[in-house]
Amino acid sequence: MTDTATDTMPEDLAALEADLTARIAAAGTDGELEEVRIHALGKKGVVSERLKELGKLDPDQRRVVGPAVNGLKTRINDAIGLRRTHLQDQALAERLAAETVDVTLPVRPAPIETGRVHPVSQVIDELTAIFADLGFEIAEGPDIETDYYNFTALNFPEGHPARDMHDTFFFNEKEDGTRRLLRTHTSPVQIRTMETAEPPIRIIVPGRTYRCDSDQTHTPMFHQVEGLVIEENATIGNMKWILEEFCKAFFEVDNAQMRFRPSFFPFTEPSMEVDIRCRRTGSEIRFGEGDDWLEILGCGMVHPNVLRNCGLDPDRYQGFAWGMGIDRIAMLKYGMPDLRAFFEADVRWLSHYGFRPLDMPTLFSGLSQQ
Numbered sequence: 001m002t003d004t005a006t007d008t009m010p011e012d013l014a015a016l017e018a019d020l021t022a023r024i025a026a027a028g029t030d031g032e033l034e035e036v037r038i039h040a041l042g043k044k045g046v047v048s049e050r051l052k053e054l055g056k057l058d059p060d061q062r063r064v065v066g067p068a069v070n071g072l073k074t075r076i077n078d079a080i081g082l083r084r085t086h087l088q089d090q091a092l093a094e095r096l097a098a099e100t101v102d103v104t105l106p107v108r109p110a111p112i113e114t115g116r117v118h119p120v121s122q123v124i125d126e127l128t129a130i131f132a133d134l135g136f137e138i139a140e141g142p143d144i145e146t147d148y149y150n151f152t153a154l155n156f157p158e159g160h161p162a163r164d165m166h167d168t169f170f171f172n173e174k175e176d177g178t179r180r181l182l183r184t185h186t187s188p189v190q191i192r193t194m195e196t197a198e199p200p201i202r203i204i205v206p207g208r209t210y211r212c213d214s215d216q217t218h219t220p221m222f223h224q225v226e227g228l229v230i231e232e233n234a235t236i237g238n239m240k241w242i243l244e245e246f247c248k249a250f251f252e253v254d255n256a257q258m259r260f261r262p263s264f265f266p267f268t269e270p271s272m273e274v275d276i277r278c279r280r281t282g283s284e285i286r287f288g289e290g291d292d293w294l295e296i297l298g299c300g301m302v303h304p305n306v307l308r309n310c311g312l313d314p315d316r317y318q319g320f321a322w323g324m325g326i327d328r329i330a331m332l333k334y335g336m337p338d339l340r341a342f343f344e345a346d347v348r349w350l351s352h353y354g355f356r357p358l359d360m361p362t363l364f365s366g367l368s369q370q
Helices: 003-008 011-026 030-041 046-056 059-098 119-133 187-196 236-250 304-309 326-334 339-343 347-353
Strands: 201-210 221-231 258-265 268-281 284-287 292-302 318-325
Touching: 011 030, 011 046, 011 059, 030 046, 030 059, 046 059, 119 201, 119 221, 119 236, 119 326, 187 201, 187 221, 187 304, 187 318, 221 236, 221 326, 236 258, 236 268, 236 292, 236 318, 258 292, 268 318, 292 304, 292 326, 318 326, 326 339
Parallel strands: none
Antiparallel strands: 201 221, 221 318, 258 268, 268 284, 268 292, 292 318
């Protein structure tokens, strides 16, 4: 209010303006401010009532009081607007303070940092790196096989007791009496390769296999890798050297002393099981040292009947083969106590035992990068 307005305003209007101005300043919420507005400018508000009384005044009084009342109405309305804007700004500031996001908190790690490669995939990559360096190729085949490829072509005669050792998953019998099955080993891929490829043959066959078995060291689905060499001059000596070089590279030791024991497999003759020297300390197993032995794989010279079944002349060609469980050698190398955990999809287990996705195993930089 200007000095001129104050000088010409009746005393009662000045007192009314002072009272309303104090009420506006005291209003702490939009609701309280609205009550002041209604009290002052509502249909029956104190300022509105003064405007109604102007008609009762004589012309000389109206010329003085009229502008004063209208000016009071304008100033009160402007004061209410300013107070409302102040209250809204204050409420916004309080809300922003209450809902502040602390941008200094650490950002969630990217998927490439938290993701992990499953130990089985890691070991398959390690096997591939080792045997590729030794001149081997990767071969694959179907998981669903015929009895011929899974048993008969591998020198398992009908009714042979060795068939019962495989605890096979059979599919329902067809109209012709035949039944397909889930392969119990990756050996059928060896047969398919020998049928279609000309020697020399040097392959490894990693893949899933299936048997009716489940406990701490066995699961219905597991992983195997088998190797096959077919040449005119393949010998047991060649096989022993390859297996020793593999064990040294895979377990990352300078010395891998191995022991070959006679055994029986229908598809090899002679057949052997291989132990590797180790030292046991509680649940820990260390290779390349100690006075203990641990079985690790089976091997042998390819049986002549298997060569004949594949159309190869056993008088010209001979070969050797071996097989081992991928899950088993992963457990031995990385200290995993229970095979069942491999297939339980527990993220905590995978975070502990898994491998960083960009650390690909190579022979020159090291196989395991944990």
